Amino acid sequence: MESTSSDDEESLRDNNVDLNDDNLEHHLTLDVSNHLAESDNIFSSHQQFSENPEPFVGMEFESEEAAKLFYMAYASRIGFSVRISKSRRSRNDESIIMRRFVCSKEGYHMKKENFDDGKKKRRRPTIREGCNAMIEVIQKYYGRWVVTKLVTEHNHIVAAPSRVRYIAPEEYADMEPFLGMEFPSHEAAQTFYYAYASRIGFDVRIRLSRRSTRDESFVMRRFVCTKEGYAPLEENSDESKKKRNRTPTREGCKAMFEVMKKDYDRWIVSKLVMEHTHDLAIAPSKVHYIQSQTEVVVLAKSGTVNREKPVALANSGPQHVEAFGGFNNLPSIDQDPRIDARDPRQTAYGLEDTQRLLDYFKRKQDQNPTFFYAFQVDKTNCLTHAFWADGKAKMSYFCFGDAVTLDTSYKENKYMMPFVMFTGVNHHFQSVIFGCGLLTDESEASFIWLLENWLIAMCGRPPASLVTDHHDVISNAVSKVLPNTHHRLSKWYILNRLKEKFSNFYILHPTFEADLMKCIHESETVEIFEVRWKSLLDNYDLNESSWLHFLYNIREKWVPVYHKNIFTAEISVTQKPESLNKLFEKYFNTKTTLEVFSSILEHSLAGWYDRESLEDFASSYTSPVLKTPSSMLKQVSEIYTRTVFDIFQEEFVESLGYFVDKIEDGAICKYNVAKDEDVETSCTVMYDPLEKRTSCSCCKFESSGILCRHILRVFLTVDVRLVPEYYIIKRWTKDAKTAFVG
Structure with a gap:
């Protein structure tokens, strides 16, 4: 009982x-x-x-x-x-x-009245x-x-x-x-x-x-x-005392x-x-x-937009907001063309806020000379722009700065502090920060200033690829400061905006999203993507959609098949590292003072560094479970981190279900690798028996640094039992950070 x-x-x-x-x-x-x-x-x-x-x-x-x-x-x-x-x-x-x-x-606790009903009562702690x-x-x-x-x-x-x-x-x-x-x-x-x-x-x-x-x-x-x-009614025993009416x-x-x-x-x-x-x-x-x-x-509170009017911190000088091109000027499928209205932000922080943030930066640099910061003020000495990166951010960039994302999500919410982050992924596929900034206006000159100072902090070494949201001023700034970096647009940002604009259409056509994802993520060649995209527009009668025509015109910037030979650290379309932006967007709003902001940010980032350390420890002192007794799996289990090994092992196990057909022999052998004789999923693998060098038309290794199932299947066919050293990228190994010198 x-x-x-x-x-x-x-x-x-x-x-x-x-x-x-x-x-x-x-x-x-x-x-x-x-x-x-x-x-x-x-x-x-x-x-x-x-x-x-x-x-x-x-x-x-x-x-x-x-x-x-x-x-x-x-x-x-x-x-x-x-x-x-x-x-x-x-x-x-x-x-x-x-x-x-x-x-x-x-x-x-108040003692309850004890009614003796014959039942044995238990003493409550x-x-x-x-x-x-x-x-x-x-x-x-x-x-x-x-x-x-x-x-x-x-x-x-x-x-x-x-x-x-x-x-x-x-x-x-x-x-x-x-x-x-x-x-x-x-x-x-x-x-x-x-x-x-x-x-x-x-x-x-x-x-x-x-x-x-x-x-x-x-x-x-x-x-x-x-x-x-x-609520129980209170008895008023003293008529002489006036009681105030409480809201029920x-x-x-x-x-x-x-x-x-x-x-x-x-x-x-x-x-x-x-x-x-x-x-x-x-x-x-x-x-x-x-x-x-x-x-x-x-x-925490729900992420709904704060309806309260934000408190202005401090203002000086005229208001200025740069007009953004691209998405904000495109019409929705179910409404008239319009431009998203955005209230202008303040052009500068107050003098007191500015001085406190500058003092904070100076203290950090005194504690550690590797701390970098850049400051820009207006004619009244009020902060307009700031950028900073500590020693850990520099170390992370040295080891994992080949693929970088510039997160400017604050632009989607006018109440959010204009906080930007340079981020990437480490060898555990966790998000890491390469630097932070504050921008009080959204002009091309501001983003040029931000990128230039970030590049200085990172010792002048540009990344192989940079992902940003789609805005003309950002694209122009990237092309001027990082001309040799492959600039891509955030696929996740584009798909989220598309779903937002097409919300009613998604409801009316439940199969549309699955067909769109298949077109974008599963097209192994440009030709297959083109055919699927045209079929998508025809099947859903969307040939007149200005939105989809715009996305098609910039497809080379965001559709994976167009940049699959560029390293982006995207291991899988189903895996996306946790967004650091969620860590800040709820609480770092325009009401937050810079002093509180900098303090909270410092303690928050400490948690991310701790997560990396814990995963380092776990990868070094635990062994993964092998799904098959393969010498290749045993080899990489001792080299890769736990997260990367799990991804490699999944590719290895999946490779066992593929068929291999040699279609050309010679110094360079050519193989067709497919599953269930499906032409759309087949890939071409080139293999050099002498050098044990190989390449695949899917370009998974080029984009992620992890061998694909097609190459692994060919390795099994030609009796390659260990992964050649060339195909083990250090940034995914347990020793990824050993070469860094602070």
């Missing part, structure tokens, strides 16, 4: 609220400011807002949200969770003027231990929030979680809850439903839990909308999500109500913070 307890856990309100479960699992929902950093190091051992990471009486914050974020980060680093214990409002305008944050173990740890902040007359009370000692053991995970609601963008949905744990179910709620536009609390009679572990959790039920937060909403634990340790959605009795928010206001004994999950 299971027991049931009502865990009526509200999202943080202004009243005394407890957000804890009986097994030390803590759930905290805080309205966190946009300064929140999206990274595993968000709650690192280094304080983001002060050089002194410990709180102290008299400590000041710009806002209540900043104080919340500071104490939440401090609590997670030390090893306890937080709730709001007390608030005080102004009698003038009902605004909050005092907040008291306490340890979740503060106070004691209490999570309240009378802890006095707390911090209280009060808003002063000059607008700052000041710490007025502080207790740092705890009367219980504290232990920091072992890791922090960041979850964006967009990770579940295509997933709707349904009955029978399975999860590996109730925490995973909670994370999913919080992400769904954040994306849809409502907030969540835990309404009901049930525990096992055997070991007190959870066997059922019920999550509900925060507007579920009705409960509206009897029935929306809920219940999961139950099954025998095979999976959690199943057993009850589900999707409908709400109230209007949903355009964008939810909460950042969900879920802490257990082992980890912290930060679930």
Whole structure:
């Protein structure tokens, strides 16, 4: 028999609220400011807002949200969770003027009345231990929030979680809850439903839990909308006291999500109500913070566009925005031609912001002379452009700078800080940064300045290939600064814009996307692509589409078959490294000060460097599982990193299903390699028996540095049992970074 307890856990309100479960699992929902950093190091051992990471009486914050974020980060680093214990409002305008944050173990649970019904009662482990740890902040007359009370000692053991995970609601963008949905744990179910709620536009609390009679572990959790039920009416015993009317937060909403634990340790959605009795928010206001004994999950706001007007930082000089060509001037298939409207950004940051960023750069260079930065200011000494790269960025470029991407995604959102990144992929196929910049205008001269300073920082060595979004000013700047670099347009950017513009068409024609992907990704030759593209336009009656005609006219810049002999580090069309841009786009907006921005960025990037180090360690001290007892697989398993070996092994295993036909003999042998005698998938492999040199018409090795299944099949046919040294590219090996000298 299971027991049931009502865990009526509200999202943080202004009243005394407890957000804890009986097994030390803590759930905290805080309205966190946009300064929140999206990274595993968000709650690192280094304080983001002060050089002194410990709180102290008299400590000041710009806002209540900043104080919340500071104490939440401090609590997670030390090893306890937080709730709001007390608030005080102004009698003038009902605004909050005092907040008291306490340890979740503060106070004691109220004892319930004991009715003797003959049933044996079990003692519940209490999570309240009378802890006095707390911090209280009060808003002063000059607008700052000041710490007025502080207790740092705890009367219980504290232990920091072992890791922090960041979850964006967009990770579940295509997933709707349904009955029978399975999860590996109730925490995973909670994370999913919080992400769904954040994306849809409502907030969540835990309404009901049930525990096992055997070991007190959870066997059922019920999550509900925060507007579920009705707020109890308070009896006014003192008629002389005037009560203020509070806005009701409960509206009897029935929306809920219940999961139950099954025998095979999976959690199943057993009850589900999707409908709400109230209007949903355009964008939810909460950042969900879920802490257990082992980890912290930060679930950020949904990626919907911020409807609030941004606060201008500082302005000087006339506004200027360069007109962009290409996509923004093309019509959608279902609407009239139009130009996407974009509000101009400020042309410069304020003098105070500029000085603080410059001081930060100087400190970094004093700490490490390899740190590089470039600064440009206007006639009033306010920042217009900046570029910087640390020693790790330079090392990464030395080892992996053959294929570079210039990420300028900020242009798609006028509220985002004009932050640009030079990125690439390392030997674990993880994203790495080769430098960062700020551009307050989008002119050709600005991008020329950016590229020139980046090239100086990278010791004047241009990359083999550079990928950018499609904008005329960027293309012109690249052609002038990097004339010998192969410039490509981001295929992912183009396909996303196409899907956005053709959204209605995609819905009406479900097969269109699959046919388009086959045309773009599976065309082995230019001729096959041309035939498939024409067939695509004919079959879907799109010959009059100006969008598709434009994309066809620039096909040599973005369709893979046209640049397949250029190294791009694109191992597979199905594999795309995680976008570093997602790390910043939610929080680095025009409201963020440069001081906060630089601090958060530094700690965020530390998390990416840590990931690379962990993968280096794993590749060096673990051995992959071989799917076949092949001497070739054994050879490369000792050379390649784990990620690259997995890709090579997949090609090797797939090669076993291909047929080889020698079509020309001599000093250079010619083979036709195909699967199931399919002409469209056949490739031509040239092989030199003397030099053991080979090439394939698919050009996978030229573009990715990994041998294709066609060449591997020919190697097996001609009894080549080991990969020739020529075909092992150092940038994919475990020793990729050994030759770097700082």
